[in-house]
Amino acid sequence: MTRLNISNSGISDSIPDTLWNHLAPLATQDLSNNEIRGTIQDNQGSTALLLNSIDLSSNHLEGPIPSFLFQVVSLNLFDNRFSDMNSLCSNNTNLSDMDFLDVSYNQLSGELPDCWSRMDSLRVLILGNNMLSGKIPASFGLLTRIEILHLSNNNLTAELPSSLKNCTELVIFDVGENKLSGPVPTWMGESLTKLVILSLRSNIFTGSVPSELCNLIDLQLLDLSSNNLSSGVPNCLDNITAMKAIGGSDSAIREPYQPHRTRGWGGVPMGFYNENLFLVWKGALLAFKNLGLLKNIDLSSNKLSGDIPREITQLIGLVSLNLSRNDLSGQIPQEVGELKSLDVLDLSKNHLFGRIPSSLSQIDRLNTLDLSTNNLSGKIPLGPQLQNRDPAAYMGNPELCGVPLTKKCPGEEEPTISGATEDHADDQEKDEFITRGFYISAAVGFIVAFWGFCLPLIFNKSWRYRYFKSLNSVEDWLYVTVAVHKAKLLRIIKS
Template structure:
């Protein structure tokens, strides 16, 4: 998932439309006296002839099986026998969408998504009964047929994840019933049609990841008809929209807004503070500044990768419904205001890559008890790690790296119980790349599934859908001293532990073998001494290990895992030996001298080393 974008997944649409069809048309074949219409059966067989189906997934579509209403992906009206539904989602099908579909004159639901059809045919605009049309994920190229504007009954239109180009040619004047439009992930250019303003039932408009250009003000103006009163979710992320943000308060029903990854500049308008329904705001990766207002009932704010160049205002503490606050890389300075302790619903706090100073406030551990992610890396914090952080029993990602933090690592970190559990211990991490589901009734259920940038194995990586499985502690690049606390070994769900580039002393704890989920362990550039514990050989999931630049000595324990790492993982420890480093002194096995009594046997190793 890419940073800053809202990705809309509307699972309830399928459920609703299926229920609607079933209720209105009696979908099914319960009335055994009503059978498949012969002409429609022939049309389906002709449609199949133009396809190449992997693994014979349409095996039931045969001339021998007369009852086409029983075929895979086919749904019929229970009272008339007419085909009203064709759902071939992810059938791994290639070929041509044949015009024989025109014989299915009662078809209201058509889903050909996630296949490999060649072209969107113009004739689809003649399937006049369609209420649901999903052609997403087919790698279609070329233009969107303007004939689609004839589908006056359509509720849902989804052409996302294709390679469609040029401008949006459809006139929406004859499509008053549309509630959802999804053109995400294409190569569409220009602006949006003025005719969108006349769709009075439009709830979701998803145009992210295209090449739309021009003034955002013009886009908003083209939504200023009756659509402005119905629109609840607007996603224009990762386009080429320019200029300052206009007055957005005319979109009075808007609940989710993503404008990330454009070329917007200037301040956020004060009018955003008047949008009483807005709960999710993502304007990350633009050139915005002075983006501070009272944002009413916002649940998530993402302003990362903007040049705010100011202190964090106390007013943010008034957002008591806030669950996700992302201000990474926004040139913030000063201290974290204590008013944020009032935002007790926070689950994600990302203030990384700024110039924040002062100590890490103890109230973060005392008041923000629901945190799943605390990301304060690459600032100028000093002082100790507050022991109150140990109260964060839901915390799964703790990143305090690249600061000036000193003192010991708190031994009470074993109280971070979410990191002690194997697998995913939180229901859903609220992070940005927010997904949500929407139904036709207008109630929007919000599910948070964000991305997070984590330094992993020396590289900055983005975690999205798998973020709930990530359990990580990164305290690297500070001034921490003392010993590695044995209590850390109780965090058996840890996948990443990075304590590198500090001043830690003592030995590597033997109990580290209890961290059996570890994928990445970095203890490099400290003052650790003694031998590598033999128990390290039990860590079978390690794919990254760095013990370099310490004072370790003795033989590297033998195991397939430990010997598989490059010698650089152990370099800078003059007293360390064994594969993959130099052989340890006295490590050569003795050989049986050849005194002539064992001709032909050669040198025999009498020990099983």
């Protein structure tokens, strides 16, 4: 028997110390996804060093990691409660064969051990989601074969050591959620040319976004969000060839997961590794596993200024573009509609002005759009992609109008719903005509006409006589006319 797999078996017990002395001729041992608890005693005379792969992930093991476990080729301790890995630097530990080490999601604390020069075969190192502190040791730069390096969600400080530029095989580099400071190194774009994923999110990096990052033509994910970066967005991002390709391509990412060496047990891979990367996606921190489908640029929550470079619209394979919470100004590039693969576009909380480009309505895949809190103006372009959205996507732009906002654009008429609405509109028109000013004007006109007629009669005697004489004549004429018509009527009745 060369392989022992008792994973997912509901085992709830501690590991007997004698187990490690009876493993020969086992090559792989998988005890993952159980409820195994307790500590593992260090046993330098253990035959465990004959193992190539040990998987104790997703259990409840605690205490320091025994040194003999580090003498295997692949060691997976993911999701336990180990608190110390200082035995890594034990003089009696042979580290030269280790290819894969995952101690993420544990309770490691203190500074990182500094003996990485002895691990010249290491290709995958995962130490994220612990409580590690202090500087990243310069000896990390001696891991010349390293392809995946995860140190995210710890308390690491200071600058990134320049020795890391020697890790030229790096494909995935994730140091997000730490307290790293200093500028984003230019050597990343000059030396780490195989990078596919670069995440420096949620640190204290300062300075500008180096244009050297545009040399990373295989880059599919660039996350520099939540730092203190200033200056502008590089206008050379269109040099990143991988972001111009439409559709998923995970060939460059999958290859590091499968260790090159099998150590002679019939070609069986010496372990498994399900890549997991945390990203802020649509406003929430989510874990992604299928990284080959991600093509993402996130520069949000910095102090970037200037215009959005027009060149960024040539990255037609982009799935997510987040430039929110910066000091960007200028207009949204008219060619933004060229980003046909976009699922998420967030430009909120900037100082963008001008009209929303009509080409934006041509992005059929756009599920999440946020243009709020800017200085955009004019009518929201027609199209279901822009008008069938929550109005919150446009809030905070006082000069913006049109559906789905309640603010109507100049020249737009209120729609009528029924005849009652029309009657109500007519009543409103009448009410608007017979106003207070109308009554005042009528009263003034009556007073002026009355006194304009009466005053001459009072002060001009001849006019007064003529007026009353005419009244008498009218009275006599009426009397005679009525009398004549009355006599004629009586004569007709008698006859």
